[in-house]
Amino acid sequence: MKKFINAKPNRTATILLGLLPFALLILVYMIGSDARLAINPSDKLLPSFSHMGESMMRMAFEPSRRTGDYLFWQDTLSSLTRLGAGVLIAACIGLLIGTLTGSLPYISASFSPLLTVISLVPPLALLPILFIVVGLGEVSKIALIAIGITPFIARDIQGRTKEIPSEQLVKAQTLGASTSQILIRVILPQIMPKLIDAVRLSLGAGWLFLIAAEAIASTDGLGYRIFLVRRYLSMDVILPYVAWITLLAFLVDYLLRKANQRLFPWNAEVNS
């Protein structure tokens, strides 16, 4: 008998062991739901899976009686658009600030302290300011996401830029490279995969700001919907929505990881 610390499950066992907690959770939920529904058939707290299925069919495949939209898809589209726009803006600004402060001492001297201070401001505390300044429309929500994650991306990229071995920068200079050539040909290409990694890490915060902004002021979106139906204790809609948001978050992360491997084959060793 091997010591437990040395015992490794084979592949099938690994998959089964991984699925086990999910199965248990679902089982516990079903038992709890059945028990509550047996006492009170109109219980709203733990709806049955069939009930959730019906509600979602209605949300996804029947046009809303009030607006004529397919609410589920409309919510998904709006939320993903906001998240995508916010993250894209943050990535661009973060990349610019991060590479420049990470590589040019003069830029670093003038912007690093500011960046440190800004990154300490809690973004949600800025939401009222955004609502006042740019109104309750799309801009405020996208701006919140962008403001919320730009400092993180910028600081991460700054660090990654500094990690590039100085030997490479010296080497480039001995080959005759100018400052702009070093930035564009040596630093930027090596930072791109790091940028995608930084975006992946910041997406969790991105979803947080998205849902927060939608909960407070919006007329559609995944976050808006779950906060709206909360008033009616509609767990049959909230729970599937949360599961859907989780799945979307997983898919976005997965696609970015795959894109990173595909776009930067020279980074393969780092990725694996």
Next chain:
Amino acid sequence: MSLQKTQSMIQAKNIGKRYGNDVILERVNVNVEEGEFITLVGASGCGKSTFLKMILGIETATDGELLLDGKTIPDEPGSDRGIVFQQYSVFPHMTVLENVIAAKGFQKSSITGYLFGKERKVAKAEASDMLEQVGLGHALGRYPHELSGGMKQRLAIAQALICKPRILLLDEPFGALDPGIRADMHALVLDLWRKHKLTVFMVTHDLKEGFYLGSRLWVFDKVRHDPHSPNAYGASITYDLPVGQTSAPLYEEIDNRIRPIPDISIDAQSATPENLS
């Protein structure tokens, strides 16, 4: 003693380097003529790399002056002084061929250094030729992480040479390589030194390399010692020997003085002069 009459390519006049109270180098006086191949040996921390970095332009002397063609050496790296470091000398995001073409592109004074059309074609042909010379003709499309340590150093050398530097600086370039590969690299460097009429400075911690490679050997060591304050005095060049006219007892003596870190990868068979061609 520096000789003013015929101006040497590199003149070090009473050079010293201090970090605060720690003296690294002191009273270094040497002249180097065009075309010499100098190996710098010494114990670790003896300032041999510091001296190399002064020529490279990323360190400056705190005392004395270091002249290149009679003028103070520039305080930043330039394309007249090529460098090969022990590692991180190549760009990991470019293929072997791109690494060398990029070096050609950097010679052009444009914002990005990208080459297009005919210019790129010429650069590509030149780069392929140079890679053929260093023995990488079969690996043009590979990325650096797919190369062995020796191949990476060959690439780094090709990159440096495509820019036609006058001076080639090698900072323990073969320190991380296997003995057999090291011997191949010695042959390559000697061959390129003659073919391209370079002036070479090579830092190594392997005394054997220093004794048999190139044309001149410098041993960096401390002349004065204060046991109570080990950093009070810096190292200087204690031996300045023409290669090929040295005796075994002298080798022993220097070996004992600088006490190089025992390196299990170095064995006598692989680094004897016979193998160096």
